[in-house]
Amino acid sequence: MIARSQTSIRKDVYQRILELGTVSKAELMQEFALTSSSMTRLLDDLTAQEIIRVSGLGSSTGGRKPILFQTNPTYRYLLGLEISRIYSTLALYDMHLNLLASTRWKMDAGMTPENLVERAGAEAEQFLAEHELKSERLLGIGVGSVGPLDQEQGVIRQPEFFAAPGWNEVPICELLENRLGIPARLDNGSNTALLGENWALRGRSAQHLLYVHAGIGLRAAMMSEGRLIRGAADAEGAVGQMIIATDGPRFEGRGNHGAWEAFVSVRALEHRVRNQLKIGRPSVLTGRHPDDITFADLTEALEADDALVKEQFTEAAAYLGIGLANLINVLHPDNVVLGGPLIEAHPLVYETAVATALKNIARGRQYSPVFSLAELKENAVAAGAAFMLVQEWAVQDLPLSARSI
Incomplete structure (x- = not known):
């Protein structure tokens, strides 16, 4: 008991x-x-x-x-905000994470922290008006962001690859609280996505859950017995620096030689395909300037079964599986959830990554992890950020009656 x-x-x-x-x-x-x-x-x-x-x-x-x-579920309501390098998402949920409203916008060169906070405030007010809710019914706003972060202080430290200026040392929770008049809580996006996916998997005996996100970079988070595993510092993207091949490339002159993200990331995939086009490899993309090729172009070419693009996606997926095997051999999760633009681009990526991981993990008689695609997909980070508020509220702020137990 x-x-x-x-x-x-x-x-x-x-x-x-x-x-x-x-x-x-x-x-x-x-x-x-x-x-x-x-x-x-x-x-x-x-x-x-x-x-x-x-x-x-x-x-x-x-x-x-x-x-x-x-x-x-309607005792209070929740706002979840994802801040990423490509887009941001704001969503309104009830306390069972039922999605009531959502919106997404690009993180372009004009989306400074101040503009993002104003956009989030205006969208939140629109949500409340549409659902005839007063701001007092909101439990708060949870934020899942790319890092590095100071979670306790609610500060986004020095993130890379934002199109807009001003994203260093941003007190995002303070800014949102001042704009919305409700509490704000911050965690890295992989942790909040894991919280959301864990909620989606409830009732399926997911005791030890590993979440891996493959997009602009690589992110991972781990939960054991319902608790997020945290280190001494927020190093959400550090998993991408796991060395896959000691004689491998040093992507964009940064990080470790042969790092995981040098083989498995949207940016790395774009880079490799552009180089192949420059040396004259045939493709449905031939005729376009290689430097103008985007990930969206690659996914369209993959759907068209382009041989060059399919080859590059397959190679990236295989390296994704190798990195997954390394993580699994250390952490031994019973469930592995995979999400992010690269994984969701085509079934080929997921299937190849899982098959490669299974070939390279140490499986005993009683251990074989279950793999699955992220159920919440593009909403995972925002949903988990919202659910973070429920968990914190349930632990700290539940109203007590005057009656004694």
Whole structure:
């Protein structure tokens, strides 16, 4: 049984109901050291505050059917914001991560921090107006951003490859709180995407979950027993510096020679295809200036089964699988979720990466990780950032009744 102090028991029970989806009093009694009358008072109290609600009756082998409880998804609402190098996404959710509204905009040369905050504020006000909600109903805004970050201070430190100026040392949480008048919380995008995907996988026994995102760069995050694994510093993109081949290239003159992202990233793929076109390799892209070729052009060529582009995607996917195998051999997740523009570009990428990883991991009799594509796709970062607020609120801020347990 789980023993907790009176001041935290309500929060723990709420969190458990949230995790289980629907649950009876008897099921909660098996996990918490409370008397039957105390548990009844607690559930009645949370129901009266509309924090949880009765969701129906369970099955019974005899006697009265048990009442089932679930958390109330409309007790409050959440904003989730993704800040990436290519685009940003703002979305409105209820507390079960049901998507109510979303919008996306390009991170072009004019999208400075000040302009982004103003855009997010204006879009949030539009969301509230469309759903006839007051700002008081918002629990806050969660932000998933490229790093490096100072999560505790809510600051984006020195991110690379932003088109607009001014993105060094940005107190993004302070700016958003001043504009929106609600709490703001920050984490790196791979961690928030992992939170979102973990929610999507609830009920599927994902105890040790690895999330890998392949896009402009490579990002990864790991969760064990429901907890994010964090290091001494926010180094979200550092996984891309894992050395795959000691005699490999040093991409764009940066980082390690033979680093993972030198083989597996949108920028690396664009670079390799452009070089192949410059030496005269035939392709449906022939005739265009190589330096004008973008990732969108590559995905179209791949759909057209262009031999050159297919070759390059297959090579990138194989190297993706090698890096995955390295991570899996160290971390031993039971579930591996893959997302990001490169992985989502074509089934070839996912299938090749998984097949390569499976060939190179140390699998015992009882260990074989389950691979899956990210379910939330382009919304994973924003959804997980929003859910971060629910987790924090459930642990810290759940209202307590004056009645004693």
